C-alpha cells in the first residue's frame with residue numbers, strides 16, 4: 001500500500017465563514033465506466049467538500065476506450081430536474097458538462113438566465129477516445145446562449161478551436177469567448193503539443209495567469225470533468241476564481257498522478273486519494 005495523505009483538499013479554507021456544506025448543481029452525462037461524466041463530477045465535488053446535486057442530461061454507452069452512443073434526456077426533463085433543486089436548495093455553484101444537444105443547452109440557459117449563481121461550463125463536445133458526444137447545433141448554443149452566463153469556461157485546445165474556428169491564436173480565441181460574456185476562460189493545454197501542460201487563465205484584461213504542469217505520460221479519461229467539477233466546488237465554498245482554478249488544477253494533477261486502469265483503455269483519475 002502506498003501511504004496517502006488524508007484530508008488535504010476537503011479541509012476548509014480559513015476564509016470560509018460557516019461550516020455549512022455548499023451545494024453544487026451538476027448538469028452532465030453519465031459515463032458508465034465512471035471515469036468521466038457524472039460519476040467523475042460527484043467524486044470531485046465530494047472530494048472538495050461540497051455536496052453534489054446531480055442532474056443527468058444524457059446517458060452514454062461507453063467504456064474506457066471510447067464512447068459508442070449518446071442518448072440525451074428530454075430537454076424539459078433536464079429542466080424540471082434542475083428546477084426542483086433550485087427551488088429546494090441554496091445552490092452555491094453550477095457545473096455544466098455534457099449537454100448533448102442544443103435543446104438541452106437552451107433549457108439550461110433559460111433556467112440560469114435569472115440567477116446569479118457562479119457557473120463553470122466545460123464545453124464537452126468529444127470523448128477522450130475521440131467519439132463525438134454532441135450534435136453540431138450544440139456548439140452554437142454553447143456560444144450564443146451559455147457562454148455569456150458562465151463565470152468560467154474551461155475549453156481544452158481542441159474545444160477552443162471548435163468553439164472559435166479559424167487561425168487566430170489561443171489568446172485571441174479566449175478573448176473572443178470573453179467578448180461573448182464569459183467572465184473567465186481557462187484554456188487547458190493537455191491536448192496541445194508542448195513539453196509541459198500549459199494552461200492559461202483569461203479575463204476581460206487578457207491573460208491573467210499562466211500555469212505550467214509537468215506532463216504525465218499518456219492520456220486520461222475524465223481529467224476535464226475532474227478539473228471543472230473541483231473548481232465549481234471551490235467556487236461554491238467562496239474561493240475567488242483564480243484561487244479556485246489554481247487549487248483545482250493541483251488537485252486534478254494529483255488525481256492523474258495516482259490514476260488507475262480498471263479497464264482496457266485510458267486510465268481514470270484517482271479522485272478519492274485524499
Ligand code: PLP
Nearest residue numbers: 029036037127128222223224225
Ligand atoms: N462527459 C461525459 C458524459 C463523457 O462521456 C465525457 C468523455 O467521455 C466527458 C464528459 C469529457 O471527458 P473528459 O473529462 O475526459 O474531457
